[in-house]
Amino acid sequence: MRLSIQEIVRCTPLASRPFSSIPHPYSFHIGASFAPKPPIRFAGEKPRVPFPSDGIIGSWRDRMLAQPKAVPTKECGEDFFFHVHMRNKSGVCLGVADGVTGWLESGVDPALFSQALMFHAHRYSRSAWVGEPEVDPSLEYEEREEVEGWELTPYECMDLAYGGVLREKMVEAGSSTACIISLNSATGLLRAANLGDSGFSIIRAASVIYSQPVQTHFFNCPKQLTKLPPPSGKRFTRACVDSPREAQTYWTQLCDGDIVVAYTDGLTDNVFPHEIAEICTVDPDAGESDDAQAQAMADRLVVYARECMAAKTRVSPFERHAAREGMFFPGGKPDDVTVVVALVRETEV
Incomplete structure (x- = not known):
C-alpha cells in the first residue's frame, strides 16, 4: 500500500512572522556534473521523443x-x-536516478522515467521542511505562531515522486534506480533513501567513512522503480518491479568538512572508493569559495570516470565484481555518469 499525501503532510495555518532568525549553523555547498555514454542503438528502437522544452518537466x-x-x-x-x-x-x-537502458529494446526511452522521477522529487521537497517545521526558539511556547508545512523524509519523497511518475502520461513505461538525500541545516543530520545501485559516499578527513550498499536482484540487475506499459502496449517480460518500500534508509550526523557524494553507477563501476576520496580534496586552482570547490570535485569525478571507462587494460570495480560471478568483463564499463557533491560547513551562531 502506498503512502498517501494525507499520511505524511502535517499542515497548519501559515505564520505571518518570518523565521529568518532561527539559527542554521550548517551550510551545504553543492556541485553537480554529468556526462552521457556513447549512443547505443537497439533493434526496433523508436526515435526518442523528449519532454518538450516548453512543458513543465522539459523546462x-x-x-x-x-x-x-x-x-x-x-x-x-x-x-x-x-x-x-x-x-x-x-x-x-x-x-x-539512473534509467534502465534495457527498455530501449521495447522502444521505451529510459530517460523520461529518470527525469520525471527527479522532477517530482524536486517538486515535493522544495516546499517541505527537512525536519519538523521550525519555530522561533527564543519565544515562549504561548507566543509561538503556527507554521505551515510538513516534514518530508527521503523515503517519503521517493514514494511521492514515484507516484508522480506513475501519473505522467508521457512516461508510458520505464524504470530507474533512485537515491535521495536530505541535509539538515539546523542539526547537520543526513538522511537518505536508496533503491538499486546508485548511491552515495561520505568522505571525512580524506577517507570514505560510509558507502551505500547496492541492492541488486542479480549481477548487473539493480532493484528499480518501474512503470509497466498498459495492457495494450508492448510486453516487457524481463522487467523488475520494485517498490519504494524496499529502499534502504540511513541517517548520520555530519561534521564540518565532510563531503557527501551522490552518484549513479557510472562512477562506482569505474572508480574505486579510495580514488573518490583522493579526488575530493581542495583544489587551489578551483577558487576560494566552497561552492567552487564542490563543483570542481564533481567535475573531476566525472572526468576521471570517463577516463577509466575508456581504459582497456585497467582493472575496474566492475571487472572485479564480474569476476566474483565467474564472468569476464575487462577494463572500464561505458555508462552514463552523474555526480552531486555536497561540501559541509559548520559555523558558530
Whole structure:
C-alpha cells in the first residue's frame, strides 16, 4: 500500500512572522556534473521523443542541465539528478536516478522515467521542511505562531515522486534506480533513501567513512522503480518491479568538512572508493569559495570516470565484481555518469 499525501503532510495555518532568525549553523555547498555514454542503438528502437522544452518537466530539465560545470557535455543520457533548498532554507535535498537502458529494446526511452522521477522529487521537497517545521526558539511556547508545512523524509519523497511518475502520461513505461538525500541545516543530520545501485559516499578527513550498499536482484540487475506499459502496449517480460518500500534508509550526523557524494553507477563501476576520496580534496586552482570547490570535485569525478571507462587494460570495480560471478568483463564499463557533491560547513551562531 502506498503512502498517501494525507499520511505524511502535517499542515497548519501559515505564520505571518518570518523565521529568518532561527539559527542554521550548517551550510551545504553543492556541485553537480554529468556526462552521457556513447549512443547505443537497439533493434526496433523508436526515435526518442523528449519532454518538450516548453512543458513543465522539459523546462525544468533544461534549467538543471544548464547549470555551469567544467565538463563539456550538455546531456545526462539516461541519468538525471536534482538539488534544491527546502522550505525556509531549513536544509538541502538532492538525488540521482539512473534509467534502465534495457527498455530501449521495447522502444521505451529510459530517460523520461529518470527525469520525471527527479522532477517530482524536486517538486515535493522544495516546499517541505527537512525536519519538523521550525519555530522561533527564543519565544515562549504561548507566543509561538503556527507554521505551515510538513516534514518530508527521503523515503517519503521517493514514494511521492514515484507516484508522480506513475501519473505522467508521457512516461508510458520505464524504470530507474533512485537515491535521495536530505541535509539538515539546523542539526547537520543526513538522511537518505536508496533503491538499486546508485548511491552515495561520505568522505571525512580524506577517507570514505560510509558507502551505500547496492541492492541488486542479480549481477548487473539493480532493484528499480518501474512503470509497466498498459495492457495494450508492448510486453516487457524481463522487467523488475520494485517498490519504494524496499529502499534502504540511513541517517548520520555530519561534521564540518565532510563531503557527501551522490552518484549513479557510472562512477562506482569505474572508480574505486579510495580514488573518490583522493579526488575530493581542495583544489587551489578551483577558487576560494566552497561552492567552487564542490563543483570542481564533481567535475573531476566525472572526468576521471570517463577516463577509466575508456581504459582497456585497467582493472575496474566492475571487472572485479564480474569476476566474483565467474564472468569476464575487462577494463572500464561505458555508462552514463552523474555526480552531486555536497561540501559541509559548520559555523558558530
